[in-house]
Amino acid sequence: xxxxxxxxxxxxxxxxxxxxxxxxxxxxxxxxxxxxxxxxxxxxxxxxxxxxxxxxxxxxxxxxxxxxxxxxxxxxxxxxxxxxxxxxxxxxxxxxxxxxxxxxxxxxxxxxxxxxxxxxxxxxxxxxxxxxxxxxxxxxxxxxxxxxxxxxxxxxxxxxxxxxxxxxxxxxxxxxxxxxxxxxxxxxxxxxxxxxxxxxxxxxxxxxxxxxxxxxxxxxxxxxxxxxxxxxxxxxxxxxxx
Ligand code: SAM
Numbered sequence: 141x142x143x144x145x146x147x148x149x150x151x152x153x154x155x156x157x158x159x160x161x162x163x164x165x166x167x168x169x170x171x172x173x174x175x176x177x178x179x180x181x182x183x184x185x186x187x188x189x190x191x192x193x194x195x196x197x198x199x200x201x202x203x204x205x206x207x208x209x210x211x212x213x214x215x216x217x218x219x220x221x222x223x224x225x226x227x228x229x230x231x232x233x234x235x236x237x238x239x240x241x242x243x244x245x246x247x248x249x250x251x252x253x254x255x256x257x258x259x260x261x262x263x264x265x266x267x268x269x270x271x272x273x274x275x276x277x278x279x280x281x282x283x284x285x286x287x288x289x290x291x292x293x294x295x296x297x298x299x300x301x302x303x304x305x306x307x308x309x310x311x312x313x314x315x316x317x318x319x320x321x322x323x324x325x326x327x328x329x330x331x332x333x334x335x336x337x338x339x340x341x342x343x344x345x346x347x348x349x350x351x352x353x354x355x356x357x358x359x360x361x362x363x364x365x366x367x368x369x370x371x372x373x374x375x376x377x378x379x380x381x382x
Contacts (some may be wrong), residue, residue: 144192145173146182148268148279159183159193159200166198182206184272186279208277212239214328214380215300218373221248221336222255222285223365230366232263236270236280238373243267245285250338255285288333288344300329304353305372307339307362314356314372318379330376334368 147168153159161169169175175195183193183200190208193200220231222245232243245255245263263282271279303314319328333353340348345355358371 144180144182145169145175146184146190146272146275148186148272149183151185151187154185157202158196159191159202161198161200169195184277184279186268186271188277190277208275210275211277212241212377212380214324214330214376215241216373216376217242217244217300217329217331218369219244219246219288219331219333220369221246221288221334221340221365222251222253224252224337227364227366228253228255228259228263229266231369232266232280232282233270234370235373236267236276237274238370239276239377240280240373241278242281242283244283246288246333247285248288248336248344249341251336252338260284289347300331302331302333302348302351302353303356303372304333304340304345304348305335305358305368306345306355307335307358307368309355309357311355311357314358315375315379317354317356318376321380321382324380328380332369332372332376334372335365337365 147165149159149165153161169181175181177195177197179195180192180203181195181200183191188211190206191202192204192206193202216239218235218240220228220243222228223231228245235243260282267282268279301319303317305314333348349355358368363371
């Protein structure tokens, strides 16, 4: 099973036991992966389901529902202040591989990047590719960029444990603040925020604390804005995976 190629499909492409493939997917399967009529591959709906399917003309015939065990036992939302240049591409790719559930690109007071609308599409494509590559059952959700200040206090963000990573100050290490394996429940939700190159402003930290975020350290070194979310997520996987 490991060597079968995987592609992400939208739930709307399903029609009973058939998957209607888009011209781009047909091109990818035929020209890039060199699959031929009758070849098998895996279709992932990005919502936790995988199917073994067979290429049949412009469709894929569903053969069997597969069971997957590659997801982390917790829901992790990363709120990442957009780094300069194409740094966010790397954040999306690596964090998808490690197991993030949702990435919220945020614009903070010191964010230097103003992303174009095409960026979101690009990040979602990168997430889908990385999910396929890392054999994830889910393609993480990449939200539209929003102002960090506007997120704080929103209803959808108030559940779960929330941490804001701060490079300076005498804060406890994230690894010492995470729930233990025994404490983690199946619907456990963790939200972790990391700042931009210039760091969070004092006001942002204060507002986040007022909204229930716990300030945490990721160690004694100053990590790049791209490295910090990857390290934070890695600590979570170490804490929750058996
Ligand atoms: N310019 C800031 C300074 O000198 O304090 C550093 C910002 S750092 C490059 C970017 C972001 O990564 C920070 O806002 C923080 O969220 C996170 N970060 C980097 N190193 C960290 C550490 N050791 N502990 C916690 N967070 C860290």
